[in-house]
Amino acid sequence: MxxxxxxxxxxxxxxxxxxxxxxxxxxxxxxxxxxxxxxxxxxxxxxxxxxxxxxxxxxxxxxxxxxxxxxxxxxxxxxxxxxxxxxxxxxxxxxxxxxxxxxxxxxxxxxxxxxxxxxxxxxxxxxxxxxxxxxxxxxxxxxxxxxxxxxxxxxxxxxxxxxxxxxxxxxxxxxxxxxxxxVTPMPPKKVLVTGGNGQLGRALQAAFPYADAVDLDELDLTDPAAVAAWPWHEYHLVLNAAAYTAVDAAETPEGRTACWAANATAPALLAKVADEHHLTLVHISSDYVFDGEQAGPEGHTETEPFSPLGVYGQAKAAGDLAVGTAQRHYVVRTSWVIGEGGNFVRTMRSLAEKGVSPTVVADQVGRLTFTGELVRGIRHLLETRAPYGTYHLTNGGEPTSWADVACAVFERSGRRADDVTPCTTEEYGAGKQLAPRPLTSTLDLAKIRATGFEPEPALEALDRYLA
The missing domain is CATH 2.60.120.10 (Jelly Rolls)
Structure with missing residues (x-):
């Protein structure tokens, strides 16, 4: 031979x-x-x-x-x-x-x-x-x-x-x-967007126009039988924007069950599917996995130990751990998401236009994340084939409080900044049944910057959003 x-x-x-x-x-x-x-x-x-x-x-x-x-x-x-x-x-x-x-x-x-x-x-x-x-x-x-x-x-x-x-x-x-x-050319494998009707889900559909988008009524991600029956061999990428986000309701008996199912069980099932079918899984997480007390000079890092304060944060931390077992995964941790639909910025714009002068908490600090920027960062990770793992992704610029954001919205709406009255979280929550919230939500962006992605400053993005 x-x-x-x-x-x-x-x-x-x-x-x-x-x-x-x-x-x-x-x-x-x-x-x-x-x-x-x-x-x-x-x-x-x-x-x-x-x-x-x-x-x-x-x-x-x-x-x-x-x-x-x-x-x-x-x-x-x-x-x-x-x-x-x-x-x-x-x-x-x-x-x-x-x-x-x-x-x-x-x-x-x-x-x-x-x-x-x-x-x-x-x-x-x-x-x-x-x-x-x-x-x-x-x-x-x-x-x-x-x-x-x-x-x-x-x-x-x-x-x-x-x-x-x-x-x-x-x-x-x-x-x-x-x-x-x-010959009819072979089409590429598809993309699946879960949570398609949410703010981020809609933005992901715009960025991935040929993706399939599903919500709970089409694919119950908390049901192992429904997940197993889905034709996963047709897909190569899952963008998991599905989540239970009612932070206060999560503290109730019914909400606790629903929150854990959506934010922990569903990601665990998707991680198992990802490995069985060689999929890349992108999962959206939250700053609520931290207590806000241990942040470094630039904010919470990807390696900081979990320390969630409430049920929502606990379930999201469990989902992060589950997704981390998948061979091909990106956990994209973000904060203060603003997109199409009801959100804090639109509420402040509406109050400004109606002549209302709100009281807004000033001791919770972080960065806004516009869905367009979140999608841009996700595409960057995928297109550059950044190493799999966890990345913090928000808009850039100096951290602000919710009161700072409200003042910025009021000024851009023709109102005065001092029409917004600052208060503490404790003062705002007096007499209300509210879940605990981290006072520091700022996420350190050094890791994603090291991949070549430079986040747009949040106030610049705010100007465009309001325009």
């Missing part, structure tokens, strides 16, 4: 088809034969191969030289190599997008393997007798699923088969595949 040059190091080569990677494997040979590490996750991922979490290993054997199969486009990622012999391999990009129809080809031997991303058509022609292909896939085969195939002799692909197709052994099925002009 011919064995390739043994001097090469493990390396990964990009191709004209995005995501299609040729892997050059070191092969160790002596008089007895040869050995190679056909799949070595740690080394390969470090060199840029996706950590695609294979779940099945298949072997396909062709007895005779010239056996030709394809061009098949599967809805999963695969890692292909040969256990013996040599084969000509060719790929055609069958995915929606600007590279639809792009091609690439190599010879597979003991020292060459290929990572084939979902939606890229693959085909193989044996160059020797007795070729065994081995391939890892990251999704179990399911009966009844169809996906694009392409004519082996498609003129636009113009694959240079070493053995002419007229002389090759081809299955009857592969002789009836369509040409590229008649």
């Amino acid at each position: 011919t064995v390739p040059d043994q001097a090469q190091e493990l390396r990964i080569e990009e191709t004209p088809i995005p995501g299609l990677l040729v892997v050059h494997l070191p092969v160790h040979e002596d008089a007895r034969g040869w050995f190679k590490e056909n799949w070595q996750r740690e080394k390969m991922v470090a060199l840029g191969l996706p950590d695609f979490a294979p779940v099945q290993n298949n072997v396909s054997f062709n007895a005779s030289r010239g056996a030709t199969r394809g061009i098949h486009t599967e809805p999963w990622d695969k890692f292909v190599s040969v256990a013996n012999g040599r084969a000509f391999a060719a790929w055609v990009d069958m995915r929606e997008g600007p590279t639809f129809g792009a091609t690439h080809h190599v010879v597979l031997d003991a020292g060459t393997a290929v990572f084939v991303p979902r939606g890229v058509g693959n085909s193989y022609q044996t160059l020797t007798d007795g070729v065994a292909y081995t391939y890892l896939v990251n999704e179990h085969w399911r009966p009844g699923r169809s996906y694009p195939a392409l004519d082996l002799g498609d003129p636009s692909a113009a694959i240079p088969w070493p053995i002419p197709l007229a002389e090759a052994e081809i299955s009857e099925k592969d002789t009836t595949n369509p040409t590229l002009d008649d």
Whole structure:
């Protein structure tokens, strides 16, 4: 058996088809034969191969030289190599997008393997007798699923088969595949937005216009059976904006149950789904996981221990812990969210326009987070492939109190700042059944800034929002 040059190091080569990677494997040979590490996750991922979490290993054997199969486009990622012999391999990009129809080809031997991303058509022609292909896939085969195939002799692909197709052994099925002009490109996997009717959910739908958006009546994230029945294999990204946010009602017996179900049980179920289906899970959390007493000079850091004061914060902290168990996760912790719908800024604008002079707490300090900025930061984490983990994300600028925000809204509405009367949290809560709230909600933004994201100052965003 011919064995390739043994001097090469493990390396990964990009191709004209995005995501299609040729892997050059070191092969160790002596008089007895040869050995190679056909799949070595740690080394390969470090060199840029996706950590695609294979779940099945298949072997396909062709007895005779010239056996030709394809061009098949599967809805999963695969890692292909040969256990013996040599084969000509060719790929055609069958995915929606600007590279639809792009091609690439190599010879597979003991020292060459290929990572084939979902939606890229693959085909193989044996160059020797007795070729065994081995391939890892990251999704179990399911009966009844169809996906694009392409004519082996498609003129636009113009694959240079070493053995002419007229002389090759081809299955009857592969002789009836369509040409590229008649192929329906494979669409990408989808995005799911949970909590689609909330302020953030609506902003996420605007930023991900092709996403599916659901609320409780469509998908009950607290019901394990409903979650298990959802077609997760159709998705690659879940943006979890669903939450129980009635902070005061969470202190009641009924509210406590509902809050824990939405803010702890649901994220735990999503984390389990994310690992089972290789999804990226983005989960929105809150400054309420902290008590407001332990913040550093720039605010609470991502590594600060949890210290929630009330039921809402306790449930959100439990949700953070659950999501943190998922391999591909972003916990995005934020504060004082302002978007479309009822919120503090709109309430203050309404009071200003009606001539009301409100009393507003002045000892709770933090930063506003406009949903547009929150979405921009989430997109940044995803598009830059920032390391998975927890990130604090709010608008920037100097921290303010709720009273400061109210004064700013009043001034921009033609009223005087001193039409707002400041008070303490204790004074505001006298005689009311209110949940405890952290006095310091400021979140340290150093970690997300280190990824290249610079938050817009909150007061600049406020000007645009009110305009």
